[in-house]
Amino acid sequence: MANWYYYNSNGEKIGPISVTTLKELAQQGTITRETKIENHVGRAALAGQVNGLIFPESTPSAEYPVAPPISEEVYGFASLPPTEVKPYTASVSSTSQTFGGGLVFPSGPIQRGYCDPGKITLITVISIVLLLILNVIAIPGNMMERDVLLKIQAGAYETEEEATAASDKSDAIQALIGLTTVVVFLFSGISFLYWTHRIVKNAHSITSRPLRYSPGWAVGYYFIPILNLIRPLQALADAHRVSKNPGDWAATSGSYLLGWWWASFILSRIAERINTKLAQASMRATEEGFMDAALASNACDTLVNLTIEPISNLLALWVVWILTNSQREAYLQVVQSPPPPMDPGKFTHQLPEENTWLVPSRTSSWAIFAGYAGLLAISIFPAPVALVLGIIALRHIRANPHLEGRGRAIFAIVTGTIFSIPLLLFGILFMLS
Numbered sequence: 182m183a184n185w186y187y188y189n190s191n192g193e194k195i196g197p198i199s200v201t202t203l204k205e206l207a208q209q210g211t212i213t214r215e216t217k218i219e220n221h222v223g224r225a226a227l228a229g230q231v232n233g234l235i236f237p238e239s240t241p242s243a244e245y246p247v248a249p250p251i252s253e254e255v256y257g258f259a260s261l262p263p264t265e266v267k268p269y270t271a272s273v274s275s276t277s278q279t280f281g282g283g284l285v286f287p288s289g290p291i292q293r294g295y296c297d298p299g300k301i302t303l304i305t306v307i308s309i310v311l312l313l314i315l316n317v318i319a320i321p322g323n324m325m326e327r328d329v330l331l332k333i334q335a336g337a338y339e340t341e342e343e344a345t346a347a348s349d350k351s352d353a354i355q356a357l358i359g360l361t362t363v364v365v366f367l368f369s370g371i372s373f374l375y376w377t378h379r380i381v382k383n384a385h386s387i388t389s390r391p392l393r394y395s396p397g398w399a400v401g402y403y404f405i406p407i408l409n410l411i412r413p414l415q416a417l418a419d420a421h422r423v424s425k426n427p428g429d430w431a432a433t434s435g436s437y438l439l440g441w442w443w444a445s446f447i448l449s450r451i452a453e454r455i456n457t458k459l460a461q462a463s464m465r466a467t468e469e470g471f472m473d474a475a476l477a478s479n480a481c482d483t484l485v486n487l488t489i490e491p492i493s494n495l496l497a498l499w500v501v502w503i504l505t506n507s508q509r510e511a512y513l514q515v516v517q518s519p520p521p522p523m524d525p526g527k528f529t530h531q532l533p534e535e536n537t538w539l540v541p542s543r544t545s546s547w548a549i550f551a552g553y554a555g556l557l558a559i560s561i562f563p564a565p566v567a568l569v570l571g572i573i574a575l576r577h578i579r580a581n582p583h584l585e586g587r588g589r590a591i592f593a594i595v596t597g598t599i600f601s602i603p604l605l606l607f608g609i610l611f612m613l614s
Contacts, residue, residue, distance in 0.1 A: 187228070188217045207234040217516060224294075225516050295386040295512055298379045302505045305376045306498060308369035313494045315362045316486045322358050323483040326351045330479065334472050374400045376501060377417065383508055384420035387515045388427045392419050410556075414443040417504065424507040427515050438503060440588035442496035444596075447556065449493040452485045547574035548586025548593075555593035558600045565604065568597030 185203045186196030196219075198206075206212040207228060214229025214236060228234055329351045338344035382396040394402075399416035402408050418435045426433040459481050463474035551574040554567035571593030578584050 184220060186219045187212055188219075194219075204234060207236055210237045212236075227516075295383050296379065298376065298383065298505050298508070301372065301376045301379055302501060305369070305372040305501050308365065308372050309494050309498050309501070311365045312362070312369055313491060315358065315365060316491050316494070319358050319362070319486045320483060322351075322354050323479055323486065326355055327476065327479045327483070330472060330475055334476075373497070373501075374403065377413070380504055380508060381416055381420050383512070384423040387508070387512050388423045388430055390428075390430060392416075392423070392430075394419065410447070414439060417500070421504055421507065424504065424511040427511050434585060435588075436503075437588040437591075438496070439500060440592065442493070442500045444555075444592050445489065445493040445496050449485070449489045452481075452489050456481045456485055545574055545577050545581065545584040545586040545590075547577045548584075548589040550574075551593035552586075552589035555589070555596040558593070558596040564597045564600035566597070567593040568601055571595075571597055 185198050185200060186194050187198075187203070187206070188194055203212070203218065212218070212228050212234070214227065216228045217225055218228050218231065219225040229236075329347045332338060333344050333348065338347065378396045378400050381392070381394065381399040385392055385396070394412065394416040399413065399420075402412035402416070405412075418439050419430065421436055421439060422430040422433040456478065459474070459478040463471060463478045547570060551567060551570035554563055554570050558564040558567040571590045574586060574590035574593065578587050578590065
């Protein structure tokens with residue numbers, strides 16, 4: 182059965198070919214010890230690391246035995262006699278793994294099913310771009326709705342029928358934009374979750390060191406209250422650190438990019454919830470208060486579409502693009518130079534404890550407090566506290582360079598500054614009155 186592939190000197194993937202053809206190409210010199218070969222499930226290795234292939238400079242030996250006749254015993258690949266097969270064991274010191282019967286692959290992280298995330302990345306990028314386009318389209322719709330509300334409030338329409346027709350037209354446009362946005366948002370959410378599963382699963386496949394979260398939980402935590410505030414970010418952060426250092430990812434620092442994206446994502450969800458509450462309030466308002474409630478809801482929706490949503494979507498695009506490319510580079514690095522078998526005693530850092538999701542390891546305690554205060558700053562009153570804690574955290578990190586948390590501190594300073602301004606204005610007005 183033709184289930185094998187190899188890459189020529191130009192990097193082109195050739196195949197599928199049978200195991201017999203693969204061995205013949207090795208004997209002829211077409212495939213050298215440096216040629217990358219791959220089977221039908223994506224397990225890859227250099228040809229020189231695969232027992233069962235004989236090269237022109239080699240002679241049959243116990244390490245490179247002569248290929249037996251083709252059989253259809255295991256996955257349709259030729260099988261060596263039972264005494265020649267090197268079985269795989271779960272020991273961390275194992276250096277080889279049998280696959281396909283006739284060829285023995287070196288054990289390593291690339292054995293466990295890396296799959297290129299190109300297709301799901303493209304789908305996710307397209308869906309996020311569609312959301313960005315809808316953000317832009319929604320702004321003229323919001324302006325049109327505001328214009329109609331102001332005209333009704335000012336009595337600019339001559340008849341009640343004319344005002345009703347203008348209002349119905351505006352409502353129809355807003356409903357169409359809203360429905361389209363919901364559909365695209367659901368599609369983008371599903372594609373992003375699938376992309377997350379693929380990225381985390383690939384991260385497991387290119388490192389010998391266990392990760393804290395499985396691909397399933399990296400998606401599942403989005404649906405668990407409280408835990409969904411931090412665990413999904415940690416899962417992607419671990420995957421990104423793997424792509425930077427597959428051999429010892431726990432010794433690698435994280436990325437501010439992920440922190441900024443996650444903060445914008447949380448803020449966009451909070452803003453969306455506030456906008457929903459305002460819309461519901463306008464529907465429940467009396468005739469006298471309806472206009473003010475509708476204008477407030479419209480202003481909030483316009484602000485969200487102009488600022489928070491596009492920023493969050495742009496950062497999401499950046500995260501998807503950066504993580505996909507960095508993971509591809511890490512995979513190629515692992516294929517060309519597989520890391521040694523896992524030996525926990527050789528790692529420079531130990532994995533964080535499983536119960537530290539509220540207090541991330543190696544992070545300044547001041548930065549942790551500042552980060553949570555920054556999230557609460559949107560309610561206005563904790564904003565000055567977030568600002569002060571952010572400044573203290575930055576000073577603490579500068580004095581202790583081995584600590585992390587600079588992104589949390591900066592986030593607290595930014596949100597604390599933004600939401601302290603309304604509080605300051607309120608205090609000034611209060612004193613003047």
